[in-house]
Amino acid sequence: MKNWKRAIALVASGAALLSFAACGNGGNAEGGDDSKPTIGFVAVGPEGGFRTANENDLQDAFKKAGFDLIYSPTQNNDQQKQIQAFNKFVNDEVDAIVLSSTEDSGWDESLKKAKEAEIPVFTVDRDVDVTDPEAASAIVSHIGPSNEWAGEQAADFVNENFPDGANGFILEGPAGLSVVKDRQTGWDNAINDNVTVLESQSANWSTDEAKTVTAGLLDKHKSENPQFIFAQNDEMGLGAAQAVEEAGLKGQVKIITIDGTEAALQALVDGDLSFVIEYNPIFGEQTATAVKDYLDGKTVESDIVIDSQTFDAASAKEALDAGTRAY
Amino acid sequence: MAGHNTKKDAGNPILKRLLSSNLTWSVVALIVLIVICTIFDHGFLSLSWNENTGGLAGPLITMLQESARYLMIATGMTLVISTSGIDLSVGSVMAVAGAAAMQFLVSGLNVWLAILLSLLVGLVLGCINGALVSMLGLQPFITTLIMMLAGRGLAKVITAGQNTDAGSVAGSEPLRWMANGFILGIPANFVIAIIIVCLVGLLCRKTAMGMMIESVGINQEASRMTGIKPKKILFLVYAVSGLLAAIAGLFATASVMRVDVVKTGQDLEMYAILAVVIGGTSLLGGKFSLSGSAIGAVLIAMIRKTIITLGIDSAATPAFFAVVVIVICVMQAPKIHSLSAEIKRKRALKSEAKAVTA
Numbered sequence: 097m098k099n100w101k102r103a104i105a106l107v108a109s110g111a112a113l114l115s116f117a118a119c120g121n122g123g124n125a126e127g128g129d130d131s132k133p134t135i136g137f138v139a140v141g142p143e144g145g146f147r148t149a150n151e152n153d154l155q156d157a158f159k160k161a162g163f164d165l166i167y168s169p170t171q172n173n174d175q176q177k178q179i180q181a182f183n184k185f186v187n188d189e190v191d192a193i194v195l196s197s198t199e200d201s202g203w204d205e206s207l208k209k210a211k212e213a214e215i216p217v218f219t220v221d222r223d224v225d226v227t228d229p230e231a232a233s234a235i236v237s238h239i240g241p242s243n244e245w246a247g248e249q250a251a252d253f254v255n256e257n258f259p260d261g262a263n264g265f266i267l268e269g270p271a272g273l274s275v276v277k278d279r280q281t282g283w284d285n286a287i288n289d290n291v292t293v294l295e296s297q298s299a300n301w302s303t304d305e306a307k308t309v310t311a312g313l314l315d316k317h318k319s320e321n322p323q324f325i326f327a328q329n330d331e332m333g334l335g336a337a338q339a340v341e342e343a344g345l346k347g348q349v350k351i352i353t354i355d356g357t358e359a360a361l362q363a364l365v366d367g368d369l370s371f372v373i374e375y376n377p378i379f380g381e382q383t384a385t386a387v388k389d390y391l392d393g394k395t396v397e398s399d400i401v402i403d404s405q406t407f408d409a410a411s412a413k414e415a416l417d418a419g420t421r422a423y
Numbered sequence: 424m425a426g427h428n429t430k431k432d433a434g435n436p437i438l439k440r441l442l443s444s445n446l447t448w449s450v451v452a453l454i455v456l457i458v459i460c461t462i463f464d465h466g467f468l469s470l471s472w473n474e475n476t477g478g479l480a481g482p483l484i485t486m487l488q489e490s491a492r493y494l495m496i497a498t499g500m501t502l503v504i505s506t507s508g509i510d511l512s513v514g515s516v517m518a519v520a521g522a523a524a525m526q527f528l529v530s531g532l533n534v535w536l537a538i539l540l541s542l543l544v545g546l547v548l549g550c551i552n553g554a555l556v557s558m559l560g561l562q563p564f565i566t567t568l569i570m571m572l573a574g575r576g577l578a579k580v581i582t583a584g585q586n587t588d589a590g591s592v593a594g595s596e597p598l599r600w601m602a603n604g605f606i607l608g609i610p611a612n613f614v615i616a617i618i619i620v621c622l623v624g625l626l627c628r629k630t631a632m633g634m635m636i637e638s639v640g641i642n643q644e645a646s647r648m649t650g651i652k653p654k655k656i657l658f659l660v661y662a663v664s665g666l667l668a669a670i671a672g673l674f675a676t677a678s679v680m681r682v683d684v685v686k687t688g689q690d691l692e693m694y695a696i697l698a699v700v701i702g703g704t705s706l707l708g709g710k711f712s713l714s715g716s717a718i719g720a721v722l723i724a725m726i727r728k729t730i731i732t733l734g735i736d737s738a739a740t741p742a743f744f745a746v747v748v749i750v751i752c753v754m755q756a757p758k759i760h761s762l763s764a765e766i767k768r769k770r771a772l773k774s775e776a777k778a779v780t781a
Contacts, residue, residue, distance in 0.1 A: 142584030143685050172575070172685065271738035298737030302686035303586075303679045311485045312731035316464050331586065331686075335679050342603070344475040359588045359681070366591075 132164040133391060136185030136193045138178050141169030146329075146355050150221060150377035154194070157380025161388055166190070173198040182206045186213050192387050193217045200225040200274035207231035216390055220383055222274055236390055239383045241376045241402040243275050246354045247282020249373045249406050250326050253352055254291055257324075261290030264324035264349075265313050267306050267332045268298045279328050279354060294320055299332045306335030314343045327353045330360035330372070337368040356407060358421055364412040372412065374404040445703030448754045449718045456725045456747075457483075460732045467732060478605025482728065488603075488678070490724035491612035492517070495671035496691060497698035497720040498620050498713060499664030502627075504699050506660055507640040507708025508563035512552060513668040513695055515574025517688030520545040520669035521676030522578040524598065528589040534597050542669045548574060549665015553658035567661075571692065578684045590680040602677035612674045617717075619670070623663070624713045633711070636660060640708025694723050701751055722751070 135158055142148045151169070158165040168181040175198050185193050186209045193210060195217055197203065203224045210217050211234040221240040226232045254262065266283070269276040287293075294317045299306035306327065314322065325340070327333035333353030340349045347367065353360055356374030363369045379402040390396045407415065415421055441447045460482070461467040473480035496513040503510040520541045527537035548570060555566045589595055604611040627633030635656055638646040643653040671691075676682045700706065701722060702715025726747050730740050753759060 142579050148584040171572075172689075268737055271736075295734050296737075297731060297734065298740070300686060302683050303681050304675055304683065304687065307679050308485060308489055308727075309731055312482060312728065315466065315480075315482045315485070316732060318466070331681075331683060334588075334590075334681065338679055342473070342476050343480070344473065359586075359590075362591065 132162060133191040134164045134166065134188075135387065136181070136188070136190040137165050137167050138181050138185070138193060138195045138197070139167060139169045140173065140196055140198055141171060146357065146375060146377050150379075151196070153378050153380035154220065154383060155380070157384040158194075158387075161381075161384035163384065163387070165194075170198060175199045175202060179203075179206055183209065186210050186215055189213060190215060191391060194220055194383065194387070195224070196220045197222050197224050199272070204228045204231040207234040210234045216387075218383060218387055218390075220379070221377075225274065237386050237396045237398050237400055239379055239386060239400045239402065241374075241379075241404045242282075243278035243354075243375070244282035244285070245401075246373045246375055246404065247279040247284075248286040249282075250279075250352045250354065250371070251283045251286035251288075251291075253371045253406075254324050254326070254350075255286070255288045257350060258291060261288070261292070262323040263292045263294050263317070263320050264322050264326065265310070265317075266293055266296040267309065267325065267327040267336060268296055269301050269328050269332075271298060276328060283326065294322060299327075299335065301329050301331055303331045303335035306332035307339045308335075310336040310339035311343070314339060314345070322349055324350045324352065324370075327351060329353060330355040330357045333369055333372075334359060334363055337363060341368070356404070358416070361407060361412040361416050361421070364407055364409050365416065367409065370408075372407040374407065376402050376404040443757065443760050445701070445755050446712070446715050446718060448751060449701055449703075449715065449722055452747075452751045452754070453718065453722050453725055456722075456729050460729055464732050472608070476603065476605060478610065479608040482732065484610060486724050486728040487613040487721075488610040489727065490721045491602075491610070491616040492671040492674040492691070493694055493698055493720035493723050494613075494616040494620055494717055495667045495674070496664075496695040497702070497716045497723075498623055499660075499667035500692075500695040500699045501702070501704050501711050501713055501716040502623070502636060502660040503563070503664050504696075504704055504706060505636050505640045505708050505711035506657055508556060508657070508660070509567060509696070509706075510552065510661060510664045510668075511564070511567040511692045512548065512570035512574055513664060513671070514688035514691040515571045515578070516545050516548050516665055516668035517672030517675055517691060518578040518682065518684060519548060519574045519581065520672035521682040521687050522581040522587065522684060524673055525587040525589045525676055525680070525682040526581050528592045528595050528598070529587055534595050538598055538601075538673065541673060542666060545669020545672065546662060546666045549662040549668070550658070552665060553661030556661060557654040557657035563661075575684075578682070578687070582682060582684055584684065586681060586683050588681045592680075595680065598673065598677045599680060602674050612678075615670075616674075619667070620713060620717050627713065637709050637711065640710075695720075697748055698723050701748070701755075703755070 137154065139151050140147055155165055155167055170177040178198060182193065183206055193215055200222060204226050207217060207226060208228065208231045211230055216236045217234045218236055219238045223238050295313055297309050297313065299309045310325065325336045327336050330353045333351050337351055340346055350370035352371045353369055354373045354375055356372050360369060360372050364372050382400060382402065386396050386400060467482050470479050470481040499513060500510055523544045524537050524541035527540055528534065552567055552570055555561045556563050600611060602612050606614045635651045638651055639653045639656045647653050672688060675687055698719035699716045702712050702719035704711040704716060726744055730743060735743050
């Protein structure tokens, strides 16, 4: 019995060692290809709708542009893994690093290392927040749609539809993310004084949680006649829509969401949502061009804002019928 | 004075037993939270009939609706923990089962078949845990930790990384009803969950099953010698935990008819463990209380409801959650109960000494 167990342990550890060795070889082979510039992509990993479309597009675009892209996703938004991947890319002396960070702070040390190794860093989608000037100088450019703009669009929609003022809720993403802060800032800057946000609550980007939270908020503020819900992403908006429907308020409460996934556009056509602001994930080509230009010695803009659109029921139907949406 | 005290203590054995029971403190905590919510929001206890859904509506009802999934995973977790094991994979199994159900529905499978198959998926994952733990004797912690990571990955593979939405699939009403419907005005998922908890309870307490599970938790070797088959029992509890987690996964995804491969069931293994511990099951195994875990599960849902009702800042919610749980655990601690008796005894001694000197 004992021997049998030991044999299994031996086989298992042997297999583990072999697979590690295989990984090591694979990495070297990739890194050693001199004909193509090597780009390290520190990514978030598949997370549904936006993220999957965004990262697939980036990978395709870099491949097309003749780069060797090493994709390194993290899991469950673990920043530690991202930092490890980043440092590994610096040690391997890749030609450039594309960083899609899970959190905006905590990158100073890694960026300094990149600066020392003279590796240019391009941040995509989420911007990072660095205090150290040396670390900041490692970042060549930030490429992505503007979250503040998206927040402003949401506020504008509410301003237009309720010129006499209205009450409503905001469903936020997880506390501390730059996306959440920026979308909120955009909203705060543009919203009219006569619009009252009864309460802001986090639903952690989750459909299911948003439904629970919205049901709770609708119960609690029934007497104040809530007329709008600004959900900071589509997933939460879809959950809020179901809570609104169950409460028998469909059509009376306007739901505004940001992202523009297919499910949200469909819900817009069905009348469950009222307004969707796209957060365009398709900017692989622009990113690849920026990296290429920089490596070729051309100057690159430090902030490349990707255009996004807004959708109402009619334009959502058009977009869905055209069938050109990538996500 | 001292005489009076002892008489009072002797006169209230029921009160004393109540005070030292974990169940009492969970119920007290539940009532306190409800009272706090009612003070803050006067309509908290109000119930109304909702024509749209054909059931009762109100804050308490949504709380019960949410508690159904915690009831399921906490029940499975109770059995596993009482064999001195742990199942960290319940949250991920929820995501896998939910992802499978949504994907089956979208691909046009009959809704009943989709439900059955996704429950089967959960059962299979549970059986794999069970087989690794019972037959190979692997550590439950590491086995289920790996299943937790693998399950999350599997959920992503099933939906190709997308958050599959089955909301517009025709004929999915039975599944939707399971999570959102009502039986005599009470949320269907809560009723289903309570029935399942009762069935598991009957199976454990009306047969020798419960005792066998506990004996495996106390000493595997000794229980083997008395004729119990510990391997079978271990396999069974993990399999049951997987199946119950799959039901919880269906509740969670069917409520919005959409699976969120990253968020569905995320961190819920921790909630399940908390519910079990609050309910009075020892993490060392050998003793369990299903009714305690059930109240613990409802309590977890109530804490989350309190967070929404009080409008606690999203950055502070984990801290609030932790504080409430710690307070409950402290109230339950036997040391605290003996502490108050100790203080009484000392005070009595002091007053006696005073009386003597006087």
